[in-house]
Amino acid sequence: MMIHQFQILGTGSALPPRRVTNDDLAKLVDTSDSWIVERTGIRERRVAADDVATSDLAAGAIRRACTDAGIEPGELDGLIVATSTPDTVFPSTACWTQQKLGISGMFALDISAGCSGFVYALELAGSLLTSGRCKKVAVVGAEVMSKVVDWSDRSTCVLFGDGAGAVVIGPTSEARGVLGAHWGADGAHARSLYQPAGGTAMPASEQTVRERKHSVHMQGKNVFRHAVGQMASAAQAALQEAGMTTDDIDVFVPHQANLRIMEATRQRLQIDNQRVFSIIARYGNMSAATIPVALDEGCRAGRIGPGKVVVTTAFGTGYTWAAHVLRW
């Protein structure tokens, strides 16, 4: 049974040009290339310039996805931006993105579901297409994590990177789109990975700045443990809904926070390494941008294309989790 029938018309990504290597980080904090590679699989990450906001990357990724789809951004019926690092608390990053694309009229909204954000957003966009409400929607995961990271905290600053990835989806009469899906959340763990200040719970003050409450606070081990279990079980549930098993997967694109998390998830699902598409070594954890950038690079590398069964699975702040079985 097809859950959401749509075609991925185009993909695109936008990565800031500045590369920051592990050796560069070792000049800032007490760390080393060997520790970071061994514990996370990350070798370098991209870091946005001071004057680049999340919407700049989102607009770049959407522009490329539209070019790939052969349409103008103005032809979109809507855009959904998944991000945890919005340009401003309000308005939405989607509205800033519209402004930068020079388009208006269509709906524009943000989804805040951390690293699961892109899968959440694609699930919503898919249902808008299935309902007939929309014809062409851009879904983008975009983050500038470097501006919410505490660059003096070695346990978090080595993990994250900046980037954006987008897809444009449209209607089709073929059996393509979402074959199976699963999503969920558990707010009991909200404090395990969060940015304490800047919202209504703890408005910005001199004290919040002094105490570095505007940056990522994470209980790494707790996140790690839950990530492996939830990413594996979300993928299993989506496969079950699709009436498939892991043997049916052509390409597996897990959220890429830590190579060890990806590896443990892959082992639980008993998927061989050749079917995993990994970009973590070059980009680190780009939160909601990780999966769509991997999908775009997978298309460019010829690994993902029409007819392929692609499984995505993600886990992030909230906690949230989400998985899709897609027929490309």
Ligand code: UT7
């Ligand atoms: O997308 C979801 C968001 N985040 C995640 O998914 C992250 C999930 N968690 C993780 O990836 C891992 O827990 C980390 C990579 C964050 C940490 O790895 P770990 O194997 O759990 O290390 P640890 O926290 O147990 O730390 C081991 C040691 C500690 O030293 P002591 O206490 O044993 O002396 C840390 O202080 O490693 C130390 N350490 C570091 N050493 C060098 C922590 N960060 C670093 C570092 N360089 N960057």
